Amino acid sequence: MTADFKSNDLANTDHKNNGNVVHNPWRDLRQFTDARIGLGRAGISLPTSEMLAFQLSHAQARDAVNFPLDINEMKAKLATVNTANARVLHLHSQAVDRVTYLQRPDLGRKLNENSRQLLLDFVAEQQQSTQEKYDLAIVVADGLSSLAVQKNAAPFITELLSQLSVNKPLTFAPITLVEQGRVAIGDDIGELLNAQIVMVLIGERPGLSSPDSLGLYLTWEPKTGLNDSLRNCISNIRPAGLPYIDAARRAAYLLNEAKTLKLTGVNLKDRTQDDVIEHQQSSRHFLNAE
Amino acid sequence: MGQRYRYTLGTQVYNFKNLAQVMAKATPHRSGDRLAGVIAQSAQERAVAQMTLADIPLKAFLNEALIAYEDDEITRLIMDDHDANAFMAIAHLTVGDFRNWLLSDFATSSVLASVRQGITPEMAAAVSKIMRNQDLILIAKKCHVTSAFRNTIGLPGHLSTRLQPNHPTDDINGIAACILDGLLYGNGDAVIGINPATDNVAQAIKLMTLMDEVIQKYEIPTQSCVLTHVTNTIECIEAGAPVDLVFQSIGGTEATNSSFGFSLNTLAEAQDAALSLKRGTVGNNVMYFETGQGSSLSANAHHGLDQQTCETRAYAVARKFNPLLVNTVVGFIGPEYLFDGKEITRAGLEDHFCAKLLGIPMGCDVCYTNHAEADQNDMDNLLTLLGVAGCSFVMGIPGSDDIMLNYQTTSFHDALYVRRVLGSRPAPEFEKWLTNMNIMKNSSDVTLSHSLPAAFAKPLDALAGGRS
Numbered sequence: 001m002t003a004d005f006k007s008n009d010l011a012n013t014d015h016k017n018n019g020n021v022v023h024n025p026w027r028d029l030r031q032f033t034d035a036r037i038g039l040g041r042a043g044i045s046l047p048t049s050e051m052l053a054f055q056l057s058h059a060q061a062r063d064a065v066n067f068p069l070d071i072n073e074m075k076a077k078l079a080t081v082n083t084a085n086a087r088v089l090h091l092h093s094q095a096v097d098r099v100t101y102l103q104r105p106d107l108g109r110k111l112n113e114n115s116r117q118l119l120l121d122f123v124a125e126q127q128q129s130t131q132e133k134y135d136l137a138i139v140v141a142d143g144l145s146s147l148a149v150q151k152n153a154a155p156f157i158t159e160l161l162s163q164l165s166v167n168k169p170l171t172f173a174p175i176t177l178v179e180q181g182r183v184a185i186g187d188d189i190g191e192l193l194n195a196q197i198v199m200v201l202i203g204e205r206p207g208l209s210s211p212d213s214l215g216l217y218l219t220w221e222p223k224t225g226l227n228d229s230l231r232n233c234i235s236n237i238r239p240a241g242l243p244y245i246d247a248a249r250r251a252a253y254l255l256n257e258a259k260t261l262k263l264t265g266v267n268l269k270d271r272t273q274d275d276v277i278e279h280q281q282s283s284r285h286f287l288n289a290e
Numbered sequence: 291m292g293q294r295y296r297y298t299l300g301t302q303v304y305n306f307k308n309l310a311q312v313m314a315k316a317t318p319h320r321s322g323d324r325l326a327g328v329i330a331q332s333a334q335e336r337a338v339a340q341m342t343l344a345d346i347p348l349k350a351f352l353n354e355a356l357i358a359y360e361d362d363e364i365t366r367l368i369m370d371d372h373d374a375n376a377f378m379a380i381a382h383l384t385v386g387d388f389r390n391w392l393l394s395d396f397a398t399s400s401v402l403a404s405v406r407q408g409i410t411p412e413m414a415a416a417v418s419k420i421m422r423n424q425d426l427i428l429i430a431k432k433c434h435v436t437s438a439f440r441n442t443i444g445l446p447g448h449l450s451t452r453l454q455p456n457h458p459t460d461d462i463n464g465i466a467a468c469i470l471d472g473l474l475y476g477n478g479d480a481v482i483g484i485n486p487a488t489d490n491v492a493q494a495i496k497l498m499t500l501m502d503e504v505i506q507k508y509e510i511p512t513q514s515c516v517l518t519h520v521t522n523t524i525e526c527i528e529a530g531a532p533v534d535l536v537f538q539s540i541g542g543t544e545a546t547n548s549s550f551g552f553s554l555n556t557l558a559e560a561q562d563a564a565l566s567l568k569r570g571t572v573g574n575n576v577m578y579f580e581t582g583q584g585s586s587l588s589a590n591a592h593h594g595l596d597q598q599t600c601e602t603r604a605y606a607v608a609r610k611f612n613p614l615l616v617n618t619v620v621g622f623i624g625p626e627y628l629f630d631g632k633e634i635t636r637a638g639l640e641d642h643f644c645a646k647l648l649g650i651p652m653g654c655d656v657c658y659t660n661h662a663e664a665d666q667n668d669m670d671n672l673l674t675l676l677g678v679a680g681c682s683f684v685m686g687i688p689g690s691d692d693i694m695l696n697y698q699t700t701s702f703h704d705a706l707y708v709r710r711v712l713g714s715r716p717a718p719e720f721e722k723w724l725t726n727m728n729i730m731k732n733s734s735d736v737t738l739s740h741s742l743p744a745a746f747a748k749p750l751d752a753l754a755g756g757r758s
Contacts, residue, residue: 036689057691207692
């Protein structure tokens, strides 16, 4: 083997029949789960390939947490999303950097002074056209995974708008793009923009098998200091999780219900779920098969 | 009450307004206490708070409640259940003297067991704050706490594991696959315990039935648990479901537990219900509790206390109900409470020490999330330290990666590692089963068999046949 071997050469070394790795015949059971079963062992420890595969997954999840949002790219993407209002306002929370953000969730929930002023100026500018309350303000915040936002926010919004346009058209506040934001920062933004409902799209805490999950939170009549029990959440929006089309259907349903009932939160139940888990067809599993 | 604590250092006088403030400022740094605004403002202030704390008599903790007696049922539990006779041996000590006494050769395992009902959670928390990590390990190792249901947990020289076969959609074959994987790696003696993805009574009963069938069919000397809300488990028992253990997450203030939706009365009702089933064979410890620093702050129910003191008060709740298992989910909530590997390690050792001192069968979910400054090396370190300290059990999960809860904890392989380097063994009844099943070839040096045990080869063959 040459010195410049490729990474998959390394992965292959474990599978050579050199007797140092004990393989698990039950690895086939991975047809039933993404859990890391049947990994085999070197002595009692992880084989090299599995140990390195884990490190790679962890590295990807870590990068997802620490990668800053590409603001210009996101602005461009969001500006092309077809809303009545193509403006994208760039905002920042009071958490000045990532380290502060991770330790001080309270600061991630509040807009910094510049951002607050930006929104006040925008609203003042709109006054001439006697602006009524917007139906919806969409907030895109980096959260714990900018990767989730970068990959999934724009295509999800596109899908959502195409489903919403069937109904009575809504009025949209300009999309806001927030750095170092937590969910509750939508309360500040929605209130300042005078929006009836705020929808926060935010990067979720990344798992090893899901570094790019997008979360969605809906809040009726947002204002600073609301409790999380007043929000509705849709989680794991990404092609390998809850696909855009299904997530958009649920979001459109919740938006409609919220407008009818004039509320969001624990008193607004999502009844669109057609994949309820407890209705699995069989309770027999391979370990108790006769 | 209203008493002031004061320390003079050179020309500078430090005033602390009450015991809670001395405790909070004496705590080693962690992000949650900073978030709560109770942390020392400088390293020197922390050191001074520790010296102030060391001079406070243990008796002061019986006279000054950190949360008012009238306002909090956990305070009432701590005060009302305090054993004055057991306390007599240490009643003359300050917190600083208490540390010396615990470290002394006089404080043997049996002496420590004889005073534990006289120690309040706050006394344990206080002394932990003036300890180095090696103190926390050395004394915890002397505290022997055993519990039993279908096997015996916590014997000296033993380390058990909770087999945690979670699945993001509760797929029963996916769960069964993880159970098999864990058993074949010698894990699962503490409990086979599932965090359900869909949390309701019907789902809990389905998962309990699944585990009960496996335990019965393969005659495994272990117990199962679905980690659902205590009120759900009471309903499961009423519906005739095969409940071994009752689970609940608990916190150290009444307000925290209210936010979790239960009170001490609820736990008593659940314990009675589980005991009435008489499913234990070698013991009747039927409760399983989880704790973790930061839960009270997260529920906005911390009354200005630091998070480690709140955590320790939760052990008063646990102690009341004679649990089989308690574990701190140490790194789960995230870096706003424990920022990095260093803070997680310290918290894990504190939680284990305080619980063992109070007589709790303590285990630890040695874990972290991907937004914390931590990795597998930090977990290896804490796992090894806890193994040395005599931790009762840790988690066992396929490849360390929980695909439902999106965090990393200790794997089946990790448990074998720590058993081998420290010579620790599974619960005796379970160890016998591992040998009889030909899963372990040699349990004293933790050697697994090379061939698949016959009992498990059969369902796998059937599965392969069914697919072809």
